[in-house]
Amino acid sequence: MASSIFHFVLLFLLTFSSSRVQSHEQGYIRAEISNKGLEFLKDLLIEKAESSLVPLELPNIEKHVKIPIVGTVQMVLSDITIERIHVTSSTLKSGDSGIVIDVSGSTANLSTNWKYSYSTWLLPIAFSDKGSATVQVEGLEVGLTLSLKTLEGSLKLSLLECGCYVNDISINLDGGASWLYQGLVDAFEGKISSAVEDAVPKKIKESIVKLDSLLQSLPKEVPVTNIAALNITFIDDPELSESSLDLEINGLLSAKDEFMLSSKYHSLRDSFFCKEADKMVKFSFHEDVLKSASSVYFEANKMHWLLDKAPDQSLLNTAGWRFIVPQLYKKYPNHDMNLNLSVSSPPIIEVDKQQIRVKVPLDVVIDVLDVDEVIPVLCISVDAVSSSGENSKFGLLQVISTSMSAEISRNAVTGSVKLNDFTMSLNWSKVGDLHMRLIQILMSTTLKTVILPYVNLKLSKGFQLPAFHGYELLDAQIVCKDSWIVICSDVSSV
Incomplete structure (x- = not known):
């Protein structure tokens, strides 16, 4: 079975389970798949299964028929192969013991070779003949019940019935x-039907066993960058309701190979509605x-940046500070400067x-460039409060204020930051006392014209969302509320 088909089937099976086992852990990332999305996944699975189940070889069939006067005729069908399966109708529903998938009204095409031989007391020689045959199966029905449960953070897949x-x-x-033996061969219809009814469930069972093995081998953390990994251990069993299916994973990032301990949070109790309710x-x-x-x-130590260029380059020269910090200009006249930015503690993040x-x-450490020497002259601490609109125009940056809603489209998440307010204090200075009120005005200008444009330039490059085996998000939307960021989307082929 092709690897790509395995992944499609895996994606589908990740969405199902017969019951929900309560856990004391919480998932920080949740996925909800609507009926529309489940239908999409089901149809995708069926499409891939039509090709992955074939060619399917069946065992040889042999039959002996006694014919008056002629005697016993031996008939053999060999090289029996199901070459094509076409599904015309399928349904998915939740049963008492698991997820039930029913396939009905389907057809199958088989090819085979036939051979017969017999001898009679009337003549001293044996007779035989051979040829090929095509078999058309109508009204093929397949039903299976699946169970998917969480076991030690991984998923355990079981085929309950097929x-x-x-x-x-x-x-x-x-x-x-x-033309002479057509009537005799028709006697094989029952045996061919039985062979098909035995072979198809066996093939499906083999595929489920392989998929279960694949599920068990999945890692419990996925590298995001060279220093961070995402904890993808599953929390609780998937939950299926009449309108959707819910999945939960831990979802926290940690340094590679170091799982973070979960903390309690305000649960997602209320439903979030996007502009288009019927998203996959x-x-x-x-x-x-x-x-x-x-x-x-x-x-x-990745929250450290060095700024040496600005839209208004005078802000990075002591001449631009001569009326605010006269001692700086007097000591280093017309010297270029760098702004050395370091986050002093983890940022406080709230989703509203x-x-x-x-x-x-x-x-913010101000460095003066003196010939080949970089001289730190003063350090200012800034507590900046900003708002970020995850205005993810997938490839197109849109700067938004805190009052604007976010959008998503195409294949890259970008963002922008707008300054709301900030406070500042002087840590140390090598150029004497400073007029902090004037410094705050200048720093406000610097934040708005130098630092935030720099940050927004980095954010404008966006975060590419990888396509999943040829599929990506389509017409996605973002809703932020009560500590949660919610993305609603359809799925389409790339």
Whole structure:
């Protein structure tokens, strides 16, 4: 079975389970798949199964028929192969013991070779003939019941029941004196039907066993960058209702090979409605996912930036500061400067109604460039409160205020940050006392014209959402509320 088919079937099976086992853990990332999404996945599975189940070889069939005067005729069908299966109707529903998938009204095409031989007391020689045949199966029905449960953070897949039934079958011979033996070969219809009814469930069972093995081998964390990994252990069994299916994973980021301990949070009790209610999938991300990522990058010393260019380059020269910090200009006249930015502690992140509020404790060290020497001259601490609109125009940046709603389209998540307010204090200075009120005015200008444009430039590059085996999000929307970021979307082929 092809690897790509395995992944499609795996994606489908990840969505099903017969019951929900309560757990004391919580999932920080949740996926909700609507009936529309389940139908999409079901149809995708059926489409792949039509090709993955074939060619399917059946055992040889042999039969002896006694004919008056002629004697005993030996007939053999060999190289029996199901070459094509076409599904015309299928349904999915929740049963008492699991998820039930019914396939009905389907057809199958088989090919085979036939041979007969007999001898009679009337003549001293044996007679034989051979040829090929095509078999058409009508009204093929397949039913299976699946169970998917969470076991130690992984998924355990089981096939509870599987059955197959053939309603009608017709055999057409070719070669030899086929017209003469058509009536005899029709006697094989029952055995061919039984062979199909035995082979199809066996093939499905083998596939489920392989898929279960694949599920058990999946890692429990996925590298996101060279320093961070996403905890993808499953929390509770998937839950299926009349309108959707819910999945939960831990979803917190940690340094590679170091799982983070979960904390309690306000549960997602209320439903989130996107503009289009009938979306295939809905992903919910708790603010703690962002906090865990922030913590990992802070501990890895990745929240440090050096600014040496600005839209207004005078802000990075002592001449631009001569009236505010006269001692700086007097000591280093017309010297270029760098702004050395370091986050002093993990940012505080809160998801509110249609906005993400971030409080960043930032140390800004001003470096003077003197010939080949970089001289730190003063350090200012800034507690900046900003809001980020995850305005994910998938490839197109749109700067938004905290009052604007976010959007998603195409294949990259971008964002923008707008400054709401900030406070500042002087940590140390090598150029004497400063007029902090004037410094705050200048720093406000610097934040708005230098630092935030720099940050937004980085965010404008976006975060590419990888396609899943040729499929991506379509017409996605974002809703932010009560500590959760919710993305509603359809799915389409790339």
